[in-house]
Amino acid sequence: MIGRMYGLAIASQAQTTSKTLMELVSAADGVTLLERVYIKQTSFDTSENLGSTFQRITTTGTGTATTPIPFQVGDPAYGATPETNSTIEPTYTASTNIIEEGFNVLSGLLWTPANDDEVIVMSPSALFGINLDVAPSGSMNFSYGCTLREIGG
Amino acid sequence: MKHDPRRYSMPDVVRGKRFELRAGEQKVVVDHLSKGIYPAPPDQLRARFRFDKAYVLMGRHQLELTTPVAHKLGFALATNGGAALYLGGVVLFEVGGERYSLPGESAIQLGGVLLKKVDRADDWQRDHPRRRVAT
Numbered sequence: 001m002i003g004r005m006y007g008l009a010i011a012s013q014a015q016t017t018s019k020t021l022m023e024l025v026s027a028a029d030g031v032t033l034l035e036r037v038y039i040k041q042t043s044f045d046t047s048e049n050l051g052s053t054f055q056r057i058t059t060t061g062t063g064t065a066t067t068p069i070p071f072q073v074g075d076p077a078y079g080a081t082p083e084t085n086s087t088i089e090p091t092y093t094a095s096t097n098i099i100e101e102g103f104n105v106l107s108g109l110l111w112t113p114a115n116d117d118e119v120i121v122m123s124p125s126a127l128f129g130i131n132l133d134v135a136p137s138g139s140m141n142f143s144y145g146c147t148l149r150e151i152g153g
Numbered sequence: 154m155k156h157d158p159r160r161y162s163m164p165d166v167v168r169g170k171r172f173e174l175r176a177g178e179q180k181v182v183v184d185h186l187s188k189g190i191y192p193a194p195p196d197q198l199r200a201r202f203r204f205d206k207a208y209v210l211m212g213r214h215q216l217e218l219t220t221p222v223a224h225k226l227g228f229a230l231a232t233n234g235g236a237a238l239y240l241g242g243v244v245l246f247e248v249g250g251e252r253y254s255l256p257g258e259s260a261i262q263l264g265g266v267l268l269k270k271v272d273r274a275d276d277w278q279r280d281h282p283r284r285r286v287a288t
Contacts, residue, residue, distance in 0.1 A: 002224065002272045031231040033265055116273070117199075121265025123235020123257075125167050151268055152228055 002151060003033070004075045006068035009145035010084050012042050016139045020086035020131040021052075022146060023063055026122040027079025030153030034120035036146055037130055040108035043141035047106055050134045054099035054111070054120065057127035061090035068148055079153035080125075090129055100133075105140060124152075169236030169244075172229030174222065181216070182247040183229040185236040186254070198259065200227070200267035202274040205284070207267060209248075216248055220278070223271045230255075230264025 008022065015021075021039065026032040039052055063083030070078070098120060103109035113119040122128050130146065169185025199210040207223035209216040218226060233244045238257030246253040246260070255263070278284075 002268065002275060031228055031265065031268065033269065116269040117262075117266050119265055119269055121231055121261050123167065123231050123238065123261045123264075126235055126239075126261075 003149040004151075004153075005035075005071040006075075006078045006148045006150060007071060007145060008066060008068040008082055008084075008148065009143075010066070011143050012141040013085060013143070014043075014139050015132060015136060015142050018132050018135040020061060020063065020089055020129045021084060021142070021144050022130040023057060023061060023083040023086060023090055024122065024128045024130070024146065024148070025060075025080040025082055026124055026126045026128075027150060027153040028125045030079050030124060031151045032122040032126075033149040033151070034122065034128065034146060035112065035149050037111040037144075038109060038146070039103070039130075039132070039142060039144040041105040041140050041142055044105055044136075044138070047104055048137060049102055049104055050132060050136060051100065051102045052109055052131060053097050053101075053133045054128070054130050056093040056096035056098075057090040057129045058093045059091040060127055061086045062088035076153075078148070078150060090127065092129060102134075105136070167235050167239040169233040169240075170229070172225065172233070174225070179249050180247070181226065181249075182245060183226065183233050183260075184245045185233040185240070185242060186245050187240070187242040198253070198255070198263050200263055200270050202270040202277070205274055205278045205281075207270045207274050209263070209267065211248070211251075211253065214248070214251070220271050220274050223267055223274070227264045227267030227271060230260045230267065232264070234258065234260030234262075234264055 063086040068078040172183040243254040244260035
């Protein structure tokens with residue numbers, strides 16, 4: 001295996017509006033591959049369709065600094081600090097919407113690249129956002145996260 | 154202190170770094186150019202692996218790489234692609250005298266996919282420890 005694997009995970013967090021859930025950033029001296037993204041809903045028992053987009057970011061917003069956890073104990077810390085649960089939205093780069101996926105809140109969203117060519121690549125210092133682009137009808141708890149592979153750094 | 158890219162604006166920290174690999178008369182170069190002056194690739198660029206090697210397919214050409222070299226090349230493509238994406242310009246990819254200019258996004262993706270293929274080839278090498286592989 002090349003690179004180091006990290007998991008970024010947020011458990012049952014109340015969401016009431018559309019917003020950026022994860023603002024990922026690559027280390028200044030590393031390349032990061034996005035290997036998995038998931039969004040699950042844990043509190044609402046009625047079927048409802050929401051959506052999510054994966055898009056490059058030009059200018060960072062404001063959110064909660066979150067530390068990705070290395071999959072292998074002893075690996076060094078991830079080389080940058082992603083943010084979650086944005087309070088000020090980042091500026092997304094026009095025409096870079098890579099994935100736009102709808103999902104039912106009862107089953108959630110799981111994205112993995114269908115093959116190696118589809119893996120999402122972040123160059124050094126690049127920013128990438130994963131959002132909830134449709135507002136839920138009421139407060140719902142979401143668990144979400146992603147798997148990152150950092151190479152270099 | 155760990156470097157935090159958020160303390161700076163994006164263009165201040167995204168820098169390309171010239172990668173050049175020579176073997177006799179042949180060379181492979183990846184660099185960030187502020188202006189594109191070379192023709193676009195005539196055909197699609199793809200990264201693949203087979204057994205213990207990684208390959209970059211460029212139209213009718215095929216570049217065979219050992220895993221350490223492919224790793225460096227993939228990293229250089231992704232890094233210089235980021236510089237081209239955020240600072241403007243193109244990525245020069247020169248192989249054996251043929252010059253390709255790649256948009257930043259293409260170089261990032263090609264580099265990242267090549268890194269994935271290196272991972273696959275590396276797995277193959279570990280699965281076949283008695284098979285002699287190039288180093």
